[in-house]
Amino acid sequence: MSVTPPPFQGSGRPHVVVVYAGAHGSTRSIAAHLAARLADRGIRAEALPVEAVGDPSAYDVFVVGSAVHDMAWLPQALAFVHTNAALLAGRGVWLFSVGMPAALRGPWKALVAKEESHVIGGLADRLRPRGHRLFSGVIEPEHLTRTGRVKFQAMGLRYGDYRDWPAVDAWAREIGDDVDRRRHEKADGTPS
Numbered sequence: 001m002s003v004t005p006p007p008f009q010g011s012g013r014p015h016v017v018v019v020y021a022g023a024h025g026s027t028r029s030i031a032a033h034l035a036a037r038l039a040d041r042g043i044r045a046e047a048l049p050v051e052a053v054g055d056p057s058a059y060d061v062f063v064v065g066s067a068v069h070d071m072a073w074l075p076q077a078l079a080f081v082h083t084n085a086a087l088l089a090g091r092g093v094w095l096f097s098v099g100m101p102a103a104l105r106g107p108w109k110a111l112v113a114k115e116e117s118h119v120i121g122g123l124a125d126r127l128r129p130r131g132h133r134l135f136s137g138v139i140e141p142e143h144l145t146r147t148g149r150v151k152f153q154a155m156g157l158r159y160g161d162y163r164d165w166p167a168v169d170a171w172a173r174e175i176g177d178d179v180d181r182r183r184h185e186k187a188d189g190t191p192s
């Protein structure tokens, strides 16, 4: 359950940062897409790799995403959210994970719900995000080790680009609506 962050400070436009960590480009592409959709509607938004975020306190809203490896976020994304947990929870944070749920077939699809709670459960308890999505990315044989490829085949998975841009657009709209709503709230939380 999300906590309600205070209204934005200052009179300027709120600044949204989409922070990401990935290995092969899918997470970066989804982060860039989210930032572009937010910017399309007049929200000040940028996508930055986790190591390029200088001073996190410069931002009003955080969208943080990581590729999923072995059912967990990448260490650099985890380090960012844990180091800045109080700031993120206080200002408003949205989380996204990029794995390959859409590549699962048959009985393996039951893993999706388990994976989402495994990947995000502890983070959600700590950060109280305003939302989380588990998106699918691109998975190709050259991304995996030999053992990984054997496991992938044993699960009946298929390589490919599983990014679902309409789903990413829909989530950007949800975030944008929330940012706009908070922007128009008065300090006592009532609409202006």
Ligand SMILES: Cc1cc2nc3c(=O)[nH]c(=O)nc-3n(C[C@H](O)[C@H](O)[C@H](O)COP(=O)(O)O)c2cc1C
Pocket: 021, 022, 023, 024, 025, 026, 027, 028, 067, 068, 069, 070, 071, 072, 098, 099, 100, 101, 115, 136, 137, 138, 139, 140, 143, 144, 145, 148
């Ligand atoms: C070493 C490795 C381990 C992975 N483990 C998982 C996993 O446990 N669960 C999952 O859903 N996807 C897993 N994936 C798939 C990736 O999360 C997926 O390909 C995603 O698009 C990667 O994002 P990126 O291109 O930003 O690195 C794994 C990929 C690699 C290379």
